[in-house]
Amino acid sequence: MSEKRRVMLKLSGxxxxxxxxxxxxxxxxxxxAQEVKSAVDEGVEIAIVIGGGNFWRGRQSEAVxxxxxDQVGILATVMNCIYVSEIFRTQGMKTMVMSSIQxxxxxxxxxxxxxxxxxxxxxxxxxxxGTGHPYFSTDTGVVLRAVELECAxxxxxxxxxxxxxxxxxxxxxxxxxxELSIQEVVDKRLGVIDLAAxxxxxxxxxxxxIFSLNEKHGIANALKGRITGTRVTA
Numbered sequence: 001m002s003e004k005r006r007v008m009l010k011l012s013g014x015x016x017x018x019x020x021x022x023x024x025x026x027x028x029x030x031x032x033a034q035e036v037k038s039a040v041d042e043g044v045e046i047a048i049v050i051g052g053g054n055f056w057r058g059r060q061s062e063a064v065x066x067x068x069x070d071q072v073g074i075l076a077t078v079m080n081c082i083y084v085s086e087i088f089r090t091q092g093m094k095t096m097v098m099s100s101i102q103x104x105x106x107x108x109x110x111x112x113x114x115x116x117x118x119x120x121x122x123x124x125x126x127x128x129x130g131t132g133h134p135y136f137s138t139d140t141g142v143v144l145r146a147v148e149l150e151c152a153x154x155x156x157x158x159x160x161x162x163x164x165x166x167x168x169x170x171x172x173x174x175x176x177x178x179e180l181s182i183q184e185v186v187d188k189r190l191g192v193i194d195l196a197a198x199x200x201x202x203x204x205x206x207x208x209x210i211f212s213l214n215e216k217h218g219i220a221n222a223l224k225g226r227i228t229g230t231r232v233t234a
Contacts, residue, residue, distance in 0.1 A: 006045035006119060007223060008146035008154045009036070010138075013054035013080055015157065015213050022054055029084055032219060033091040036124060039223035040093060045119040046223060047149055049127050049142045050084060052076025070134035074101065077138065081128035082106060094123040100132030100141070112148050119149070139197035146206055153207045155222045156192070161212035162230035163190055182208070182234045192232060201234045208232040 011032065018025025040046060055076040056069075064072070078099055085095040096118050099107035107128055108114065115125045130141035146154045160168070161176070165188070168174040182201050185192045192210060193201070201208065211222045211229035221228070 004043055004045050004120070005225060006149065006151050007047070008142060008149065008151045009046060009048045009219070009223065010142045010154065010156050011048065011050050011213075012157070012159075013051040013076065015159070016050065016080065016084060017054040024054070024083055026087060029087045030091060032084075033088045033093065035217065035219035036088070036223065037091055037093055038217075038220040040122055040124060042224060044223050047115065047119065047125045047127055047145060047151065048081075048084075049138065049145060050077055050080040051138045052080060055079065067134045070136075073138075074129050074132065074134075077130055077141075078103060078107065078128040081126035085124070085126050088124060094118075094121070095126060096123050097126045097128055100127075100129035103129075110145075115149060125149075136196065137194050139193040140200065143193070143197040143200045143204075143206060147200065147204045151206075153209055154201075156208060156210045157213040157219060157222070158210055158229075159213060160210075161215065161228070163192055163210055163232070165190075177230050179231045179233065182232055185232055201232075205234045207234050 016029055017023055018028035036046060052073045056073050081097045085097050088095050097107040098110040098115055100110050102109060118125055127145045130136060130138055131144060142154060163177045164174040166174045182198055186198050209222060209227045209229060209231050211227055212218050
């Protein structure tokens with residue numbers, strides 16, 4: 001039997017808000033759930049990290065310092081994982097929320113062995129709370145968990161269909177990359193993930209793939225290894 005494919009999927013909080021751009025859009029989440037279910041049904045092991053941007057976007061008030069603002073962002077990711085995991089359940093999937101911070105019975109504390117066992121049994125594991133520490137972005141949390149869970153790659157679902165050498169909205173001649181290295185991402189300041197996360201990718205040879213969230217069956221295809229966007233090697 002061939003080895004199962006295990007991947008980390010990163011979804012933005014804003015994407016789950018749909019056209020409302022705030023909170024949750026259940027229809028959007030159900031569509032994502034069906035895409036994920038398609039891959040799970042084919043035996044793909046999946047962990048998911050969700051950003052908190054549908055509730056909290058950085059320092060939204062000058063009255064709140066960075067430390068506290070980041071704590072709010074950490075809690076926003078926990079809320080997202082709890083809610084989205086329940087919508088996934090309504091679509092016939094098994095889910096588990098594992099948090100980097102102690103949060104009572106709302107989520108289990110992250111444990112690699114438990115997560116791997118759950119994923120091997122077809123459960124989608126939601127990794128909430130980022131790294132659990134301020135001053136680290138969700139990017140760092142995504143890469144950290146992907147390395148810990150020995151994922152084959154990290155899949156970044158974006159509003160854009162890949163990585164370009166400049167903003168295609170501004171420059172109609174912007175060049176899209178089919179493949180490039182994480183070192184090139186850093187050197188060219190392409191902003192795929194932040195610097196701290198990029199270094200962890202380089203040190204642990206963790207590849208990335210960037211694809212369009214809006215592409216029909218884009219999530220399902222990416223989870224099964226069919227990438228039409230950009231691959232980033234490490």
